Amino acid sequence: MADENGMTSLPGVFAGGDIVRGAATxxxxxGDGKRAAKAMDQYLRS
Ligand SMILES: Cc1cc2nc3c(=O)[nH]c(=O)nc-3n(C[C@H](O)[C@H](O)[C@H](O)COP(=O)(O)OP(=O)(O)OC[C@H]3O[C@@H](n4cnc5c(N)ncnc54)[C@H](O)[C@@H]3O)c2cc1C
Incomplete structure (x- = not known):
């Protein structure tokens, strides 16, 4: 499970793609990777 920015319930752990969506494209x-990269950058700066 991950939120719209890829953050999971574990602090500092992000996920995206098929592991979150099930079989997709x-x-x-x-897109998930791009959003998660921005969120990771924000997370690390905060
Ligand atoms: C047969 C087939 C055809 C497809 N054709 C298309 C298509 O034409 N167009 C399209 O858009 N999509 C297609 N898809 C879907 C597409 O492949 C996936 O949606 C996409 O690859 C998901 O990317 P991902 O990074 O989430 O996962 P993946 O590409 O599956 O990457 C996950 C990676 O994590 C690695 N991994 C797993 N466990 C571990 C571990 N414990 N430690 C370290 N690494 C690990 C795996 O080896 C893998 O490299 C197809 C899928 C299949 C199965």
């Missing part, structure tokens, strides 16, 4: 996995 490359473009959705790439």
């Amino acid at each position: 490359v473009i959705l996995a790439m």
Whole structure:
């Protein structure tokens, strides 16, 4: 489980793509990665 930015319930652990969505597409996995990268950057700066 992950929120809309890929953050899981474990602090500092992000997830995206098929592991979160179930079987989906490359473009959705790439979008998840892009959103999660921004969220990771914010997380590490806070
Ligand atoms: C047969 C098939 C055809 C497909 N065709 C298309 C298509 O034409 N177009 C399209 O958009 N999508 C297609 N898809 C879907 C697409 O492949 C997936 O949606 C996409 O690859 C998901 O990306 P992901 O990064 O979430 O997962 P994955 O690409 O599955 O990447 C997960 C990675 O994690 C690694 N891993 C797993 N466990 C561990 C561990 N414990 N430690 C370290 N690494 C680990 C795996 O080895 C893998 O490299 C297809 C899927 C399948 C099965």
